[in-house]
Amino acid sequence: xxxxxxxxxxxxxxxxxxxxxxxxxxxxxxxxxxxxxxxxxxxxxxxxxxxxxxxxxxxxxxxxxxxxxxxxxxxxxxxxxxxxxxxxxxxxxxxxxxxxxxxxxxxxxxxxxxxxxxxxxxxxxxxxxxxxxxxxxxxxxxxxxxxxxxxxxxxxxxxxxxxxxxxxxxxxxxxxxxxxxxxxxxxxxxxxxxxxxxxxxxxxxxxx
Amino acid sequence: xxxxxxxxxxxxxxxxxxxxxxxxxxxxxxxxxxxxxxxxxxxxxxxxxxxxxxxxxxxxxxxxxxxxxxxxxxxxxxxxxxxxxxxxxxxxxxxxxxxxxxxxxxxxxxxxxxxxxxxxxxxxxxxxxxxxxxxxxxxxxxxxxxxxxxxxxxxxxxxxxxxxxxxxxxxxxxxxxxxxxxxxxxxxxxxxxxxxxxxxxxxxxxxxxxxxxxxxxxxxxxxxxxxxxxxxxxxxxxxxxxxxxxxxxxxxxxxxxxxxxxxxxxxxxxxxxxxxxxxx
Ligand code: FES
Ligand SMILES: [Fe+2]
Numbered sequence: 254x255x256x257x258x259x260x261x262x263x264x265x266x267x268x269x270x271x272x273x274x275x276x277x278x279x280x281x282x283x284x285x286x287x288x289x290x291x292x293x294x295x296x297x298x299x300x301x302x303x304x305x306x307x308x309x310x311x312x313x314x315x316x317x318x319x320x321x322x323x324x325x326x327x328x329x330x331x332x333x334x335x336x337x338x339x340x341x342x343x344x345x346x347x348x349x350x351x352x353x354x355x356x357x358x359x360x361x362x363x364x365x366x367x368x369x370x371x372x373x374x375x376x377x378x379x380x381x382x383x384x385x386x387x388x389x390x391x392x393x394x395x396x397x398x399x400x401x402x403x404x405x406x407x408x409x410x411x412x413x414x415x416x417x418x419x420x421x422x423x424x425x426x427x428x429x430x431x432x433x434x435x436x437x438x439x440x441x442x443x444x445x446x447x448x449x450x451x452x453x454x455x456x457x458x459x460x461x
Numbered sequence: 462x463x464x465x466x467x468x469x470x471x472x473x474x475x476x477x478x479x480x481x482x483x484x485x486x487x488x489x490x491x492x493x494x495x496x497x498x499x500x501x502x503x504x505x506x507x508x509x510x511x512x513x514x515x516x517x518x519x520x521x522x523x524x525x526x527x528x529x530x531x532x533x534x535x536x537x538x539x540x541x542x543x544x545x546x547x548x549x550x551x552x553x554x555x556x557x558x559x560x561x562x563x564x565x566x567x568x569x570x571x572x573x574x575x576x577x578x579x580x581x582x583x584x585x586x587x588x589x590x591x592x593x594x595x596x597x598x599x600x601x602x603x604x605x606x607x608x609x610x611x612x613x614x615x616x617x618x619x620x621x622x623x624x625x626x627x628x629x630x631x632x633x634x635x636x637x638x639x640x641x642x643x644x645x646x647x648x649x650x651x652x653x654x655x656x657x658x659x660x661x662x663x664x665x666x667x668x669x670x671x672x673x674x675x676x677x678x679x680x681x682x683x684x685x686x687x688x689x690x691x692x693x694x695x696x697x698x699x700x701x702x703x704x705x706x707x708x709x710x711x712x713x714x715x716x717x718x719x720x721x722x723x724x725x726x727x728x729x730x731x732x733x734x735x736x737x738x739x740x741x
Contacts (some may be wrong), residue, residue, distance in 0.1 A: 281700075297700065298700045300711065300712050301711060301712055301713070301714075302699065302711055302720075303699040303701065303705075303711055304698060304700075305698040305699075305700065308694075308698055317573075318573075319573055319695070320570050320573060320574065320695055321567075321569045321570050321716075322573045322582075322585065335569070335572065335573075335582070335585035335586075336569040336585060336586060336587040336714060336715075336716035337586070337587070337714060337715065337716065338583075338585065338586050340714075345712075346712055
């Protein structure tokens, strides 16, 4: 069974008025926030001629495709076709929506029919995301203090302090992306350095 | 297995001047390795099992990996005196050769992809135009295409309504005729010749035969290259990579009549290399 909710990024990486590429297992998505902060995630394919919507641009409460400028509202429905300015687009023209939720500083994705809520990570602070060219096994081999499968947790000691660490695992075709959170009082710069050292060690494991 | 309908067509594979200058071009055609060389003063194309027929036309080398079903098309206008031929070179694009041609046939993207050059908001409307499959030559034609353009060509200084005619004379070729800003009543001729390396990779040779004896050649080349690199940023990001020929996967509008006719024409003639037949 595939996990329903997958973290695709941290909230501070998606300000209002911005679109970014996301991924839920093998499905590529466009994830965006309107000017007023409404969040939406759609399959990364414009229904018109297949252009990636993650290359589009946000104007107010709409996302426009970069190819022919078709305008979509936050509900996924096409609102305007610039080649035919006076035409009201048929209701059938819509982007294929996924569920997207911002919770505890994390952007979560799931198929539209998901019924449960995303996991809670209360009391933790988002740090950063980083991509690894290795898989989960190499990561676990590199750091024995972490346990879990999609959400790795553990207490790691550096600089003489024990720091609570939480890594959200997002699978991708050529490795994994980690979205990292840490205990509320931890030093973010130190955690970020530790993460980079961890990446180096995990990728080395594969090279061995 | 590649369909005979696909093998029996002509494809561009090199610039004749480069081969004549003694360069050999090792490349691919429909997934097969080929070599374009000069032997005893003649250009030859060698495939895996022997040599292929060759035609030199428009400054390019054309070949057919099967048995040619018909002659290679002509563009009589390019022989008019006073035209300048612009050698823009080749651009490698990670896309289906058919998507590259379809994009060339499209005007609705001008304001968004070639912003402030070939189009600009709010002039986004695509007026009705005419599309036909010409029975005698079996070519797709679109005529009476008009569009407002801020800078229609390197030589255009103010915005004008440009008129276009589009033509698909071969499965991986398109030629357009557009209002010439320099000589009223004449048409500039611009084309793309697409070499299908594989179903998802092509070499594209932009082609221009213009009435413009003012603009320096380097500027003409730079202008066309800029336009085409903007198109490439689209072509490498369409999903799926292959061109869907069955309706249902993508939603066209009236502005896409040329693309609809091109897809139907490809499907009817069995020219499915680079196409996706069933919605995935
Ligand atoms: S592909 Fe998106 S508007 Fe045409
Ligand atoms: Fe274009």
